[in-house]
Amino acid sequence: MAAPVFIIAASVSAELHQAMIEARGLALTAKNARALAVRAGSKTVGFRAITDFIEELASAIISQSRVINHHAEKLSTQAVTAWHSDNAMAHFRWVEAQKPEHLASIRPHINQCDKQLDALNHELQIGLRDLIGQIDESYKHIRTANLIATSSHVEAATAGDFREQLEVIADNIRKTADRIAAHLNRANSLLSQNHRERKIAC
Amino acid sequence: MLATVLYEDGDHRWIMFARDPGKPDGIIDTNQYLIQSGNEAILLDPGGIELFAPMLSSVLKYVPAEGITKLFASHQDPDIISSLGLWDQALPNAELYSPWLWESFIRHFGMNNITYKAIPDEGMTITLGRIQLQFIPAHYLHSSGNFHVWDAKAGILMSGDVGAALEEPGAPLWVDSMERHAPKMKKFHQRWMPSDAAKHDWIRRVSALDIKIMAPQHGRLFKPPHVADFLRWFEQLPVGVAIKG
Numbered sequence: 267m268a269a270p271v272f273i274i275a276a277s278v279s280a281e282l283h284q285a286m287i288e289a290r291g292l293a294l295t296a297k298n299a300r301a302l303a304v305r306a307g308s309k310t311v312g313f314r315a316i317t318d319f320i321e322e323l324a325s326a327i328i329s330q331s332r333v334i335n336h337h338a339e340k341l342s343t344q345a346v347t348a349w350h351s352d353n354a355m356a357h358f359r360w361v362e363a364q365k366p367e368h369l370a371s372i373r374p375h376i377n378q379c380d381k382q383l384d385a386l387n388h389e390l391q392i393g394l395r396d397l398i399g400q401i402d403e404s405y406k407h408i409r410t411a412n413l414i415a416t417s418s419h420v421e422a423a424t425a426g427d428f429r430e431q432l433e434v435i436a437d438n439i440r441k442t443a444d445r446i447a448a449h450l451n452r453a454n455s456l457l458s459q460n461h462r463e464r465k466i467a468c
Numbered sequence: 469m470l471a472t473v474l475y476e477d478g479d480h481r482w483i484m485f486a487r488d489p490g491k492p493d494g495i496i497d498t499n500q501y502l503i504q505s506g507n508e509a510i511l512l513d514p515g516g517i518e519l520f521a522p523m524l525s526s527v528l529k530y531v532p533a534e535g536i537t538k539l540f541a542s543h544q545d546p547d548i549i550s551s552l553g554l555w556d557q558a559l560p561n562a563e564l565y566s567p568w569l570w571e572s573f574i575r576h577f578g579m580n581n582i583t584y585k586a587i588p589d590e591g592m593t594i595t596l597g598r599i600q601l602q603f604i605p606a607h608y609l610h611s612s613g614n615f616h617v618w619d620a621k622a623g624i625l626m627s628g629d630v631g632a633a634l635e636e637p638g639a640p641l642w643v644d645s646m647e648r649h650a651p652k653m654k655k656f657h658q659r660w661m662p663s664d665a666a667k668h669d670w671i672r673r674v675s676a677l678d679i680k681i682m683a684p685q686h687g688r689l690f691k692p693p694h695v696a697d698f699l700r701w702f703e704q705l706p707v708g709v710a711i712k713g
Contacts, residue, residue: 350578354557357521364525371532372524372558379557 506597553578569613623680633687
C-alpha cells in the first residue's frame with residue numbers, strides 16, 4: 267500500500283533537513299580550507315580560489331535545502347487537510363447510502379467538501395511535481411561539489427608540505443557531497459514511488 | 469444506531485442515540501443525546517470518529533443539518549468529541565460549547581469552521597429555540613474542566629460520566645435496581661473520579677434540582693426513585709481510591 271502523501275512529504279522534508287546539516291559541515295570545511303590556504307601562502311594560490319567556490323556551494327545547498335524543506339512541510343500540511351476531507355467524504359458516502367430523511371440538508375456541505383478535496387488534490391499534484399523539480403535542481407550542486415573535490419586533489423598535488431592536509435579537505439568535500447546526494451536520492455525515491463503508484467491508481 | 473425518544477412535548481424533544489450494533493469491538497459504548505426546541509438542536513457529547521457516520525445518519529432522520537446549531541462537549545476525551553474534525557465539515561456554521569480549560573486541546577481534533585464557545589468555570593445558561601439549557605459545573609468528575617447539561621423544562625440532567633456504568637452489549641436502557649446496578653458503577657467511579665470534595669460539591673448542586681431523568685454518557689439511565697438512590701450511593705462512595713497496594 268502506498269504511504270499517504272503527508273508522510274511522504276514529511277519524510278522528504280526530513281531528508282532535506284539532513285542535507286542542510288551536511289551542507290553546514292561543508293561550509294565549515296570551506297573555512298578550514300581558507301585558513302590552510304592562508305598559512306600555505308603562494309604554494310596554494312589555486313586552492314585559495316577553490317575555497318570561494320566551496321563557500322558559495324555550501325551556501326547554495328543550504329538555501330536550496332531550506333526552500334525544499336519548507337515546501338515539503340507545507341505540502342505535508344496540505345496533504346493532512348486533504349486526508350481529513352477524504353475521510354469526511356468516505357463517511358458522507360456511507361450516510362448517503364442510508365438515505366436518512368433529511369439527507370438533502372447535508373448535500374451542500376458534502377458538495378463543498380468534495381470541491382475542497384478536488385482543489386486540494388490538484389494543489390498536491392502541482393506541489394509534488396514542483397518538489398521533484400527542485401530536487402532535480404539540487405543534483406547540479408552535487409555535480410559541482412564533485413568537480414571541486416577533483417580540482418582540490420589536483421591543487422593538493424602541488425602543495426608540497428600541505429599536500430596531505432589539502433587532500434583531507436578534498437576528501438571531506440567528496441564525502442559530504444556523497445552524503446547529501448544520498449539524502450536527495452532517498453527523497454527522490456520517495457517522490458518517484460508515490461508518483462508511480464498514483465499513475466497506476468489512475 | 470438505536471435512537472430512543474426520552475422526552476417529547478411539542479417541538480421540545482430529547483433523543484438518545486446509543487447501542488450501535490456496528491460499533492467496532494474494543495470501543496467503549498457511549499450515549500449521545502440530541503435536544504430539539506423550535507428550529508434549533510444541540511448534540512451533546514457527539515462521540516468519537518468511529519461513531520461519526522452512524523451518528524450523522526441517525527441524527528438526519530430527526531433534524532436537518534441546518535437545524536443542528538450547537539454542539540456540546542462535556543470535556544476533552546476522545547469518546548466525547550474526537551469526531552469534531554468531521555462535524556466541522558458537516559456543520560460548518562455550528563457552535564461548540566465546551567469548557568474554556570480545554571479549548572486549545574480540543575482544537576487538536578480539527579476545527580476550521582465551527583465556532584468555539586468557551587464555558588466559564590461557573591457554568592452558563594443558553595437559549596435553544598424556546599427553552600433554556602444550563603451548563604452545570606462538574607469539575608473533576610472526572611475531567612478537571614467538566615460540565616453537565618440541565619434542562620429544567622424536561623427535568624433531564626445529562627450527567628456525563630457521573631452515573632456511568634460499563635455494561636455488556638444489549639443491556640437495558642433504564643436502571644431497575646440500584647442494588648444490582650451499583651456494582652457495575654463502583655470501580656468506574658472510584659477510578660475515574662479523583663476528588664471527594666468535587667463529588668460532594670456536585671451532589672449539593674444537583675440535589676436542588678427536580679430530576680426526572682439522569683442521563684449519563686455510558687450505560688443505563690436513572691429515573692426516580694433511582695436518581696435519589698444514586699445520589700445517596702455516590703455520597704457514601706469513597707472516590708479517587710483505586711490505588712494498587
